Amino acid sequence: MLSGHPRFYEILEELRDLHSRKNYDYANGGRPTGNFDRVSGILSRYPGFDVGTPCGVALVYMLKQLDAAMWLLSQGHESKNGEDVGTRLRDVACYAILAELMFEERYDTELIFKEHYDA
Numbered sequence: 001m002l003s004g005h006p007r008f009y010e011i012l013e014e015l016r017d018l019h020s021r022k023n024y025d026y027a028n029g030g031r032p033t034g035n036f037d038r039v040s041g042i043l044s045r046y047p048g049f050d051v052g053t054p055c056g057v058a059l060v061y062m063l064k065q066l067d068a069a070m071w072l073l074s075q076g077h078e079s080k081n082g083e084d085v086g087t088r089l090r091d092v093a094c095y096a097i098l099a100e101l102m103f104e105e106r107y108d109t110e111l112i113f114k115e116h117y118d119a
Helices: 008-028 034-043 054-075 085-105 108-115
Strands: none
Touching: 008 034, 008 054, 034 054, 034 085
16 A cells, blocks of 8 residues: 555656656667767767757757657657657757857857846
């Protein structure tokens, strides 16, 4: 008999289902952490690339979506999460434009933190 809050266990079950559907999109046919393996392998080839900037984050998010699209295509299966190849590619396009804007504006990470987190 479980002694915790009943809704807690419902949420865990919902998360289990979500993880399974998303993992199918990102790693079915490979390691459960395959998407992290692939993206980290790509990023490791750019040792001077600062992922800690807003532009860097946008590029990493873009790479995550591109990897998902490529994995779906390479495995020949359709998304179980409703985010098909077309949806993933639109996300890539949005992140690319956002990264370009941030690069053009030369976002200063320290300034952003100062504006948003200083009291």
